[in-house]
Amino acid sequence: MTEKVIIIGSGPAGWASAIYSARAALQPLVFEGAITEENRLAGTLPLGQLALTTEVENYPGFPAGDLSAYLANAIAEDKRRLMAPPSKEGATGPELMELMRQQAVNFGTRIITEDIVDVDFNTQPFKLTASDGKIYESHAVIVATGARANYLGLPSEEKYKNRGVSACAVCDGALPRFRNRPLAVVGGGDSAVEEADYLSKFASTVYMIHRRDQLRASKIMAKRAMDNPKIQVLWNTTLAEVLGNDKDGVTGVRLQSTAGGPDVVKDVTGVFMAIGHTPNAAFLKNKLALTEKKYIRWTTPARTYTSVEGVFAAGDVADDYYRQAITAAGSGCMAALDAERWLAAKGL
Ligand code: NAP
Numbered sequence: 355m356t357e358k359v360i361i362i363g364s365g366p367a368g369w370a371s372a373i374y375s376a377r378a379a380l381q382p383l384v385f386e387g388a389i390t391e392e393n394r395l396a397g398t399l400p401l402g403q404l405a406l407t408t409e410v411e412n413y414p415g416f417p418a419g420d421l422s423a424y425l426a427n428a429i430a431e432d433k434r435r436l437m438a439p440p441s442k443e444g445a446t447g448p449e450l451m452e453l454m455r456q457q458a459v460n461f462g463t464r465i466i467t468e469d470i471v472d473v474d475f476n477t478q479p480f481k482l483t484a485s486d487g488k489i490y491e492s493h494a495v496i497v498a499t500g501a502r503a504n505y506l507g508l509p510s511e512e513k514y515k516n517r518g519v520s521a522c523a524v525c526d527g528a529l530p531r532f533r534n535r536p537l538a539v540v541g542g543g544d545s546a547v548e549e550a551d552y553l554s555k556f557a558s559t560v561y562m563i564h565r566r567d568q569l570r571a572s573k574i575m576a577k578r579a580m581d582n583p584k585i586q587v588l589w590n591t592t593l594a595e596v597l598g599n600d601k602d603g604v605t606g607v608r609l610q611s612t613a614g615g616p617d618v619v620k621d622v623t624g625v626f627m628a629i630g631h632t633p634n635a636a637f638l639k640n641k642l643a644l645t646e647k648k649y650i651r652w653t654t655p656a657r658t659y660t661s662v663e664g665v666f667a668a669g670d671v672a673d674d675y676y677r678q679a680i681t682a683a684g685s686g687c688m689a690a691l692d693a694e695r696w697l698a699a700k701g702l
Contacts, residue, residue, distance in 0.1 A: 355384050356479045357695050358702065363634075365402030366679045367669025369454035370686030371496045371693075376461035378694045383492070388485045397502045397521055398634060400467060401455065403670070404679055405539030406522045407447035408552050413679050416445040425449060427690045429456050447524075450679070455648035462617045473639050475662045493702045494664050494693040497638070497650060498686055501631035501670040502675070506540070510534045510596040511625070518604025519596055522551040523628040529554055531603065532624045534558050535572065536609050540593050542566060547575040549628045554584040561620055562587045565612055591618075596625055633671045643666070649674045658689040664700075666692050 361371045363384035385401040393399045397406060410416065419446065433452050448629035459465070472483040478684040503521035503596040505511055511519050518525040522537075537557040539550045542564035550560045562579065567589045569576045579585050590612040595621065597606035604625055608698070609618045630663065633649045635642075643651040643661035648668040653659050658666040669682035 356493060357381070358492070359494040359496060359690075359699055360385065360482060360490060360492035361496045361498060362482070363387070363402070363500055363669065363671070364400045364455065364465075365404060365451070365498065365500045365669055366454060366683035367498035367500070367671075367686035367689070368496075369451070369458045370400075370683040371668055372458035372463040372500055372689040373454070373461060373494075374687050374690030375693060376458060376463045377664075378690065380460075380494075380694060380697070382432040382463050382690075384463055384465045385470050385482075386455075386465050386467055387482065390485075391442040393469070393533060393548060395515065398500075401448065402500045403446035403631075404501075405451050406524055407548065408524055410445050410447050410450050410679060412618075413445065413450060417572070418444045421449065424483070427454075427476065428453060445701060452546065454683075457531075458625065462592065470636070471637055473520075473638060473641055475665060476594065478664065481648055486701055492665070493700070495641070496658075496668060496686075496693055497635075497660070498668045498681075498689070499637070499671045499684075501633045503545075503627060504513075504630050504632055504666045505627050506629065508593070508595060511593075511627070514598050514604045514625070516598050516625045517577075519627070523552045523626050526624075527553050528628075532556050535623040536561065536621060537618065537624040538563055538593070538622045539626045539628055540564075541630070542568075542587075543570040543630065544572055544575045546628035547579045549626050550585045550626065551582060553624075554582050555606045556622075557584065560585045561607075561622065563591050563593055563607070563609060564588065565592050579644060598686045604608055621670055631670065631677070633674070637701055645674070647674050658685055658692045664693075664696060666696075 358380040361384045372382045459699050469485040470482045474481040480489045536559040538561045540563045553560050592610050595608040595611045598604040607622045645651050650672040666689040668685040
């Protein structure tokens with residue numbers, strides 16, 4: 355069976371594409387990603403990066419308030435069990451993603467919980483190989499695979515992954531090893547502040563290790579870091595080595611000053627990386643044109659067209675600039691409309 359449109363990815367861009375293409379009677383098929391240990395470690399499980407965050411305070415339509423009654427009847431019960439306790443802060447990332455997924459399902463979207471591992475864009479219909487080995491055919495494809503957290507690439511960081519080194523405070527922050535102990539967050543952007551702020555609920559102190567003398571984070575987030583008595587920013591500092599042992603995992607960090615001087619050791623039981631993201635475009639094996647930074651290249655201003663006619667891209671996999679939930683959802687909507695018009699023009 356040849357699909358009209360296959361959507362790869364299950365973040366805001368993927369679900370917005372699905373909602374719009376389902377309502378346009380394109381019967382979209384979404385590959386939401388496989389649930390594997392490899393994807394968990396890489397931060398590429400279904401529902402994307404928002405499922406790894408806490409409160410989402412800037413997604414229009416979700417002001418602070420108690421959403422529990424709404425969530426209780428909007429989301430299927432088996433999905434609700436996975437959610438955080440009701441919050442007065444508005445929607446959490448996982449809640450927002452479950453709401454989007456549910457909305458796509460409500461309009462008839464079909465979902466397969468596998469990755470797409472290879473693509474053939476030389477034929478029409480296109481052929482996509484899934485992680486279960488099956489090949490799927492589709493006239494149009496929307497790539498919305500998002501981005502994943504970066505690591506520094508230190509051998510010691512790799513050694514202690516899962517044993518104190520993490521890139522997701524929400525996933526791992528509540529573990530006993532992090533409670534009432536000093537922790538480190540590397541980075542100076544919004545994600546670093548968000549991680550540090552979240553961890554400060556559990557930790558005794560959170561050191562933010564930042565390589566410059568000024569945060570990259572937005573003003574409101576930077577103020578949040580400065581106002582939090584448990585967060586201590588270590589300016590002009592880089593992480594040289596994660597210290598630890600086989601029995602305890604992470605026990606400390608060795609820090610270098612960018613201004614010279616001796617290295618400093620801080621005792622910490624956890625190190626959280628928040629140093630930006632890499633787009634999840636490797637599975638395309640360069641069969642779409644990429645930018646210098648390896649994001650999918652949008653080939654026409656204000657359109658979601660890619661270098662292959664009939665393949666559209668949406669969200670963080672193509673956007674290294676805005677990278678917000680709302681812009682990802684917006685470009686997902688655009689991709690669905692672009693795909694719908696392209697299919698109609700081709701008579702498909
Ligand atoms: P980001 O804004 O790119 O910040 C990355 C941080 O990591 C920067 O401070 C950078 O330092 C540092 N860094 C990068 N490579 C490094 C290296 N090799 N060694 C040491 N430090 C390194 O990424 P982000 O914080 O993940 O944010 C991504 C996007 O999501 C942004 O658009 C952000 O606004 C958005 N976001 C928003 C919210 C929110 O509004 N609540 C929350 C999270 C994310 P330099 O500053 O020196 O470059």
